[in-house]
Amino acid sequence: MKQLITLISALGILVACAEKKEQATTHSNSLSSEEKIDSTHIKNFFNTALTQGKSYEWLRDLTQNIGGRLSGSPEAEKAVVWGEKLMKEVGLDSVWLQPVMVPHWVRGEKEVANYTVNGVKKDVPVCALGFSIATPAKGITSEVIEVKSVEEAEKRGNELKDKIVFFNGAFDNTLINTFEAYGGCVGQRFSGARVCGKYGAKGVIVRSMTNGIDDYPHTGSMGYGDIPKNEYIPAAAISSRAAENLSKDLKENPNLKFYFKQSCETLPDAPSFNVVGEIKGSENPDKIMVVGGHLDSWDLGEGAHDDGTGIVHSLEVAYLFKKNNIQPKNTLRIVFFMNEENGLRGAKEYARLAKLNNENHIGGLESDSGGHTPRGFSIDANEKNTLLVKSWNKLLAPYGLHDLTTGGSGADVGPLKDDHVTLVGYRPDSQRYFDYHHTETDTFDKVNKRELEMGSASMASLIYLMDKYLYTKEPIKP
Amino acid sequence: MKQLITLISALGILVACAEKKEQATTHSNSLSSEEKIDSTHIKNFFNTALTQGKSYEWLRDLTQNIGGRLSGSPEAEKAVVWGEKLMKEVGLDSVWLQPVMVPHWVRGEKEVANYTVNGVKKDVPVCALGFSIATPAKGITSEVIEVKSVEEAEKRGNELKDKIVFFNGAFDNTLINTFEAYGGCVGQRFSGARVCGKYGAKGVIVRSMTNGIDDYPHTGSMGYGDIPKNEYIPAAAISSRAAENLSKDLKENPNLKFYFKQSCETLPDAPSFNVVGEIKGSENPDKIMVVGGHLDSWDLGEGAHDDGTGIVHSLEVAYLFKKNNIQPKNTLRIVFFMNEENGLRGAKEYARLAKLNNENHIGGLESDSGGHTPRGFSIDANEKNTLLVKSWNKLLAPYGLHDLTTGGSGADVGPLKDDHVTLVGYRPDSQRYFDYHHTETDTFDKVNKRELEMGSASMASLIYLMDKYLYTKEPIKP
Numbered sequence: 001m002k003q004l005i006t007l008i009s010a011l012g013i014l015v016a017c018a019e020k021k022e023q024a025t026t027h028s029n030s031l032s033s034e035e036k037i038d039s040t041h042i043k044n045f046f047n048t049a050l051t052q053g054k055s056y057e058w059l060r061d062l063t064q065n066i067g068g069r070l071s072g073s074p075e076a077e078k079a080v081v082w083g084e085k086l087m088k089e090v091g092l093d094s095v096w097l098q099p100v101m102v103p104h105w106v107r108g109e110k111e112v113a114n115y116t117v118n119g120v121k122k123d124v125p126v127c128a129l130g131f132s133i134a135t136p137a138k139g140i141t142s143e144v145i146e147v148k149s150v151e152e153a154e155k156r157g158n159e160l161k162d163k164i165v166f167f168n169g170a171f172d173n174t175l176i177n178t179f180e181a182y183g184g185c186v187g188q189r190f191s192g193a194r195v196c197g198k199y200g201a202k203g204v205i206v207r208s209m210t211n212g213i214d215d216y217p218h219t220g221s222m223g224y225g226d227i228p229k230n231e232y233i234p235a236a237a238i239s240s241r242a243a244e245n246l247s248k249d250l251k252e253n254p255n256l257k258f259y260f261k262q263s264c265e266t267l268p269d270a271p272s273f274n275v276v277g278e279i280k281g282s283e284n285p286d287k288i289m290v291v292g293g294h295l296d297s298w299d300l301g302e303g304a305h306d307d308g309t310g311i312v313h314s315l316e317v318a319y320l321f322k323k324n325n326i327q328p329k330n331t332l333r334i335v336f337f338m339n340e341e342n343g344l345r346g347a348k349e350y351a352r353l354a355k356l357n358n359e360n361h362i363g364g365l366e367s368d369s370g371g372h373t374p375r376g377f378s379i380d381a382n383e384k385n386t387l388l389v390k391s392w393n394k395l396l397a398p399y400g401l402h403d404l405t406t407g408g409s410g411a412d413v414g415p416l417k418d419d420h421v422t423l424v425g426y427r428p429d430s431q432r433y434f435d436y437h438h439t440e441t442d443t444f445d446k447v448n449k450r451e452l453e454m455g456s457a458s459m460a461s462l463i464y465l466m467d468k469y470l471y472t473k474e475p476i477k478p
Numbered sequence: 479m480k481q482l483i484t485l486i487s488a489l490g491i492l493v494a495c496a497e498k499k500e501q502a503t504t505h506s507n508s509l510s511s512e513e514k515i516d517s518t519h520i521k522n523f524f525n526t527a528l529t530q531g532k533s534y535e536w537l538r539d540l541t542q543n544i545g546g547r548l549s550g551s552p553e554a555e556k557a558v559v560w561g562e563k564l565m566k567e568v569g570l571d572s573v574w575l576q577p578v579m580v581p582h583w584v585r586g587e588k589e590v591a592n593y594t595v596n597g598v599k600k601d602v603p604v605c606a607l608g609f610s611i612a613t614p615a616k617g618i619t620s621e622v623i624e625v626k627s628v629e630e631a632e633k634r635g636n637e638l639k640d641k642i643v644f645f646n647g648a649f650d651n652t653l654i655n656t657f658e659a660y661g662g663c664v665g666q667r668f669s670g671a672r673v674c675g676k677y678g679a680k681g682v683i684v685r686s687m688t689n690g691i692d693d694y695p696h697t698g699s700m701g702y703g704d705i706p707k708n709e710y711i712p713a714a715a716i717s718s719r720a721a722e723n724l725s726k727d728l729k730e731n732p733n734l735k736f737y738f739k740q741s742c743e744t745l746p747d748a749p750s751f752n753v754v755g756e757i758k759g760s761e762n763p764d765k766i767m768v769v770g771g772h773l774d775s776w777d778l779g780e781g782a783h784d785d786g787t788g789i790v791h792s793l794e795v796a797y798l799f800k801k802n803n804i805q806p807k808n809t810l811r812i813v814f815f816m817n818e819e820n821g822l823r824g825a826k827e828y829a830r831l832a833k834l835n836n837e838n839h840i841g842g843l844e845s846d847s848g849g850h851t852p853r854g855f856s857i858d859a860n861e862k863n864t865l866l867v868k869s870w871n872k873l874l875a876p877y878g879l880h881d882l883t884t885g886g887s888g889a890d891v892g893p894l895k896d897d898h899v900t901l902v903g904y905r906p907d908s909q910r911y912f913d914y915h916h917t918e919t920d921t922f923d924k925v926n927k928r929e930l931e932m933g934s935a936s937m938a939s940l941i942y943l944m945d946k947y948l949y950t951k952e953p954i955k956p
Binding site: 046047050051173174176178211212372373375397398399400402429431432435448449450451454 | 910
């Protein structure tokens with residue numbers, strides 16, 4: 001036996017057991033009797049998700065059988081049918097479709113970009129940005145002017161005329177939360193073409209929004225704002241490695257000519273839907289907690305982490321309530337929002353109708369930050385309710401949900417913002433998110449089953465606590 | 479501008495900015511002036527690792543140019559040469575090899591396993607367990623008896639005679655820390671053959687140690703203990719999916735015959751080395767903090783998460799100290815331990831020599847839990863020092879290092895345990911770890927660059943704090 005213990009110790013087993021014992025003790029000692037009840041329900045959500053969860057197979061179906069589903073596409077419409085069917089299968093009290101007209105931008109033919117230095121032609125991984133216009137059919141060729149930000153482009157002003165403006169601002173990799181790095185860069189993607197158009201630039205190419213150096217162009221939205229149509233110029237993303245190389249090549253060959261061609265276009269708005277389902281509240285059926293993600297995605301990958309995971313997280317909240325026989329006091333409404341990526345029309349329409357129908361939303365929870373391992377929640381609420389949510393930290397910490405921060409919630413629940421509404425965004429680990437974001441690599445195989453399931457349980461736990469402790473008797477202001 | 483803000487809000491940027499602001503404020507307000515100095519050093523470690531880190535390229539080289547490196551193999555010896563060269567390149571004050579004789583088990587030919595039900599032959603993904611004996615050259619065929627644990631096998635006793643015993647205990651997936659689930663199961667892998675041999679079983683097959691259902695056999699150590707050699711029986715792992723299928727098939731066909739063949743053998747011990755390097759302490763050069771991982775790995779994959787990441791984490795601690803011009807007060811010693819996987823000979827020899835030479839180890843930090851996103855540290859120390867390490871929580875939390883738990887440290891620093899020595903294990907997120915553990919899928923591409931780099935910085939930060947706040951003037955007991 002002694003020999004066995006020595007050997008097993010070497011295998012690290014005793015390590016795990018010792019840690020387990022302490023964790024359990026610390027946990028149960030510090031809870032009130034009411035919190036112990038909550039703790040049991042939360043544990044049940046996690047147990048159910050991790051042993052009988054449906055989210056992973058739902059996600060496989062959505063991503064691999066439907067795939068990328070840009071607003072207005074046939075795939076997006078298939079996803080609506082899929083979502084409605086699945087909500088009914090989960091047994092929600094009622095399920096309906098909420099019509100909404102969505103932008104209908106199409107990518108067209110595979111984009112092409114290249115340039116030649118020292119007699120060597122270099123192909124560049126490229127993709128059009130969403131809402132961009134096409135280049136002329138033969139493409140655009142021009143000298144390149146490199147800048148690091150929209151502000152720098154504005155300063156260069158008339159120097160931009162007839163040039164292709166190359167936005168090469170890189171993520172600040174020292175920021176631990178990679179969404180902050182995205183926030184620091186994405187302005188050039190969104191506004192680069194709008195700003196350069198007025199100075200007569202021919203086109204815009206933007207370094208892809210990612211932490212790493214990879215070979216994939218990362219697409220995403222851009223906008224022309226209110227500039228006149230004759231100032232519209234085409235905008236495309238190039239891979240971060242191509243951006244690094246182009247920057248180097250420009251130092252030695254400042255007059256090199258860059259070529260790109262894209263045939264994207266914006267068609268007339270198309271009819272689509274938010275998919276909505278709910279479990280009626282037993283005590284306050286008129287008070288609504290909305291839980292959602294977005295059903296549309298970019299076209300390049302399978303829309304797995306963005307935002308297939310948010311869709312299956314949200315539906316699994318309802319599944320976990322039902323499976324554990326938890327009847328919400330307030331109405332639990334699941335929404336698969338349409339068109340988050342390029343227009344937010346679904347979210348706006350949902351909020352418009354909520355107001356029109358005098359619905360009383362008391363809370364909203366969104367998952368649109370990927371399906372990685374749980375880290376916490378971001379709270380957008382009044383001070384009292386913010387403190388209340390933060391007070392749940394010891395119930396959530398055993399599941400890795402340590403970060404209960406004040407901040408935004410999500411783009412789709414955001415339009416419901418009101419002093420009486422507690423909005424929350426689920427925040428999983430962000431380190432890998434921008435490896436896949438808006439690229440062809442955002443596929444099912446990048447999602448880990450346990451991490452996904454723990455996300456569902458994290459969200460169910462928060463909604464359980466919101467349902468129990470957080471609601472207002474005040475009606476939403478008309 | 480209003481339109482721009484609305485649109486950018488939809489992109490989630492304002493979310494990120496709001497969160498950033500709050501995080502920074504909370505952080506700096508709650509620190510003493512001394513802690514602010516520490517906080518700056520820690521931030522510098524992370525900044526350097528995330529922008530100038532070497533760990534990812536080192537890992538690529540170790541895993542892809544050398545690959546799997548089982549003790550006694552030519553690859554393990556290449557890894558020793560690689561490690562010594564790299565330590566010198568990083569500029570450690572001295573680098574040396576510590577000779578140690580290691581077990582030399584070889585897998586032999588690719589293993590084969592199958593069985594036939596209803597006329598259909600089913601091939602089973604299989605691999606021999608480390609230290610197992612071979613089957614006879616023509617393999618073993620026998621009826622199967624399924625059990626879920628070593629205890630159950632003991633109870634079945636003489637029923638096991640002439641059977642192949644199928645250990646089908648599965649991970650408890652409700653355990654959030656997957657190492658606990660491993661701890662609950664691995665006894666059947668380690669001790670199954672030892673226990674069944676004495677009852678005259680012909681062989682043992684074990685369900686792979688993993689959370690999921692996959693098609694890879696996961697290898698690992700087993701041991702025959704002190705049973706007589708004539709009771710040795712061969713032991714192999716089969717994939718978790720094959721285990722599920724076999725269990726089902728046995729219900730309908732309890733007399734089915736299972737076949738497996740393996741040609742592994744244990745050769746005479748082979749010479750090898752721990753690779754050791756150090757930066758001399760400026761104030762207490764005789765007080766040693768050891769930081770390490772293990773250089774050997776199983777043969778099936780590339781030994782990326784187990785434990786290539788621990789190796790490059792450890793060396794990057796020294797690199798980050800040098801790059802930031804931090805001179806440790808105590809001696810910082812980096813050790814690449816040999817033979818953690820099947821024998822722990824390197825760790826035992828290191829500890830034996832430390833005692834023999836009356837070396838004064840004040841601390842040890844090990845990374846052998848993979849290279850995933852940082853979660854915390856496990857502390858194995860006396861009460862005073864445990865509380866001290868836990869008091870650093872607010873310095874570490876901004877980097878996701880929330881879990882400062884009491885428990886084990888690691889198999890390689892474990893033999894240094896003494897009341898005066900503070901031992902710590904780095905604990906990254908565990909959700910994905912057993913997807914790859916001891917299989918052909920433990921390869922470089924499973925490691926995320928930022929997660930790896932943050933691990934190095936996490937460890938450098940802990941060693942910086944240990945160096946500053948934690949040492950004893952008492953010599954280690956002879």
